[in-house]
Amino acid sequence: MERPLLSWDPDGVQAWADVAPEHGSVLVHSLRGFIDAGRAGALVADHILETGDPQRIATFDIDQLLDYRSRRPEMTFSVNQWTAYDEPHLALDLVHDQEGSSFLLLHGFEPDIQWERYIATVREAVDRLGVGLTLGSHGIPMAVPHTRPLTVTIHGTDPDLLPDSASMFGTVTVPASAQNLLEYRFGQWGLPAVNVAVHVPHYLAQSSYPQAAQRALEGLEDLSGLDLDPAALDDAAAIASEEIDRQLAESEEVQALVEALENQYDAFHEARGRGLEVEGGLPSADEIAAEFEKFLAQERRDPPTQP
Numbered sequence: 001m002e003r004p005l006l007s008w009d010p011d012g013v014q015a016w017a018d019v020a021p022e023h024g025s026v027l028v029h030s031l032r033g034f035i036d037a038g039r040a041g042a043l044v045a046d047h048i049l050e051t052g053d054p055q056r057i058a059t060f061d062i063d064q065l066l067d068y069r070s071r072r073p074e075m076t077f078s079v080n081q082w083t084a085y086d087e088p089h090l091a092l093d094l095v096h097d098q099e100g101s102s103f104l105l106l107h108g109f110e111p112d113i114q115w116e117r118y119i120a121t122v123r124e125a126v127d128r129l130g131v132g133l134t135l136g137s138h139g140i141p142m143a144v145p146h147t148r149p150l151t152v153t154i155h156g157t158d159p160d161l162l163p164d165s166a167s168m169f170g171t172v173t174v175p176a177s178a179q180n181l182l183e184y185r186f187g188q189w190g191l192p193a194v195n196v197a198v199h200v201p202h203y204l205a206q207s208s209y210p211q212a213a214q215r216a217l218e219g220l221e222d223l224s225g226l227d228l229d230p231a232a233l234d235d236a237a238a239i240a241s242e243e244i245d246r247q248l249a250e251s252e253e254v255q256a257l258v259e260a261l262e263n264q265y266d267a268f269h270e271a272r273g274r275g276l277e278v279e280g281g282l283p284s285a286d287e288i289a290a291e292f293e294k295f296l297a298q299e300r301r302d303p304p305t306q307p
Helices: 012-021 036-053 115-130 177-190 209-224 229-251 252-273 285-289 293-300
Strands: 006-008 025-032 056-061 074-076 081-087 091-095 102-108 131-142 152-156 194-200
Touching: 006 115, 012 056, 012 091, 012 102, 025 115, 025 177, 036 091, 036 102, 036 131, 036 194, 036 209, 036 229, 056 115, 074 229, 081 102, 115 131, 115 177, 115 209, 131 177, 152 177, 152 209, 177 194, 194 209, 194 293, 209 229, 229 252
Parallel strands: 025 102, 025 131, 131 194
Antiparallel strands: 006 056, 056 091, 074 081, 091 102, 152 194
16 A cells, blocks of 8 residues: 555644635745755745744655655764754645735655655645645846846746746756646646746855845745745845855956956846847856856865864
């Protein structure tokens, strides 16, 4: 007999039944997985959990979904014993926005295997809990400067749900993720689903970038009507900005590259604003990856050896 993939918490299910909106419940999902530049989606999930008074509704059996050999969780060893384990999880919680409105948050590790079974199980949960709109958020690396407003690509299953704005993309083929496949399947099933992809400066993709999470939260607010309090991340964003400025000040080469990105960004958006054909567009991430290696290395550098 096949093991169930999802276990329901009776108290959590009853709590949701007591507070669920009569129409149009919202499910937000943000998973740790294949790509999340600037940890935008992860920071969104952390923020909602910290402010939303979460209560567990259901838990996925992560052992059925994770390939531990290809994506090993971290453990901490101290002196002569293991002291911590970043335990994988995938769970569905009842949470609240700043006005007390109830919604659902699906968070944790992106499944490595059994994607179709996982997505079918999410659909069953959506049907059972009366979800009317499923929303996701994550960051994607783009060759854009951090000194300009963050832009987003908002994509979904129904054009009527999307803002009337031009896309920066034509037709591209990219590796799949469980999050994007969920949107694709929901579209085939006629279920409303939208994702907010924040364009994170490529040279900050490996770092936590709270500004990207704030932009994602704003997009989720616009789509759902929820009050998710992006301003609560202002202090974290200010600290990140100070660190970026400090590292930029240490490298004239990086300053020149950021200035080049600014010029290309401005020219690109000016041309689009005038309705002109854009030649070349923004530079690809690969074109600046090598030049920014020193900058990225500062975020990844090893601690100094102790004497």
